Amino acid sequence: MSHDNGIAGSGKLTIVPNPKFPAHEFFAPGKVYQARVRHASATFLDDAMNCIRSISVKFSDHHFKSPFDIEMNSGEISLFWSAYSFLQFAKLRKEKYGVEYIEYYKKYPEGLKGAQAALRRNPTSFHNLRYYCKTPFKFIGEDKIKRYAKYRIRPLDNEPETGIQHDMSKVDTGNQRILPFETRGRNYLKYEYEERVKREGAKYMMQIQTRIAQDDDDPEIFNNMVPWDEDAHPWHDLAVIEIDKTLDWKESTKTSFSLNHMPRTLGVIPAKSIYDYNSLNYMRAHSEKAKVARLLSYRLFGYPNAIPNNEDRNSGDWAKMQKEKVSKLVRS
Structure with a gap:
């Protein structure tokens, strides 16, 4: 992912033995892949800031190469729904000391709803959150029927999700700063994840939701702001992910994901314009x-420094950290 503040882990991924979703050769029952995740x-x-949290998954234990990558964020809906809306999102960020997107939320109320659904304030762990890849992908299985698919990830034991907020105002949503008198350090989630993996490992269930493509499909089925009806298109278990080792800062930093890392039968749905809902995944690819x-x-030029635990709170200034690194090298 493009998110600098992360931690990666490695282990294995096992396709469930009795899948309920349409058969696909890549997701063969019981098949085992090496795996790497990055939160x-x-x-x-x-x-400790009020942030969106992410998980990215590789069906391999390599920092880049993989037969399948997927990227997901917290929240069932998104803050933007096309390449054009993403460009507006970037343009109107106007971040200052941890406050951002106020103008965007005023102009695009749908984006405000997405932020309110996705932001997590002080979750106890990366592990107990629910993550969604909201824009669908192709799914052409062994029966050759064209379908669309969405993916999500939850903890294997269905541990309750933490960090969810209710009734946030527009101002509360835009103010992502740490709370007054915050005692959690800047790396508390990464430290907790390291300890969890050492103690018991981190286990997840990856799930899939499919629907058959129709010639007259409503474009709204591709809109990541509109979840599919779960009664008509139920979620099915896809794979168990078991992480038994966390990776050091350097390896976590260089771990990267690509939506081009998919079989053609599971890949990105083509987009016709920057206003097309599928243009988001097209842009990511x-x-x-x-x-x-x-x-x-x-x-x-070397890897960036690991994030200090209690300096520059409410910060996302990676460039400043890099300048400090260069300055230290010059002084030495």
Whole structure:
């Protein structure tokens, strides 16, 4: 993901033995893949801020290469629904000291609803959150019927979700700063995840939701602001993910994901314009060059410093941290 503040772990992923979803050769019953996940807080460097949380999954234990990658965020709906709305989202961020998107929320009430659904304030763990990939993908299984698919992840034991907030105002939503007298450190979620994995591992259930494509499909079925009816399109268990090792800061930082890492029968749905709901995944799939460039910059100029635990609270200023790193090198 593009989120700098993260931690990765590795283990294995096992397709459920008796799938209830349409058969697909890549998701063969009982098939085992090596796996890597990366959790992050977006977009700030402080876990105690009111942030969207993410999980990204690779069906391999390599920092980039993989036969299947998927990226998910907290919340069942999103803050933007097309490439155009994402550009407006970026344009109207106007962040200052942990307060952001006030103008965006005024202009786009749907984005405000998405933020209220997705932001998590002080969850006890990355592990107990629910994560959704909200824009659908292709799914052409062994029966060759064209379908669409969405994915989500929950803790295997269905531990209750934490960090959910209710009745947030527009101002509360835009103010993502830590609470007054906050005692949690800037890395508290990453530290908790390390301890959890050491103690008992982290186990998840990845699930899938499918629907048959129709010639006269309403475009709204691709809108990530509109969840599918679960009675008509139920969620089915897809795979158990078991993480038994966390990775160090350097390996976590260079771990990257690409929506091009999918079989063609499970890939991105083509988009017709920047207003098309599917343009979001199209845009994400075409960001791979930027990710490769970022990995190259690490090789040429070194990796960024690990995030200090209690400095620069309410910060997402990665560039400032990099300048400080260069300054230390010059002084030494």
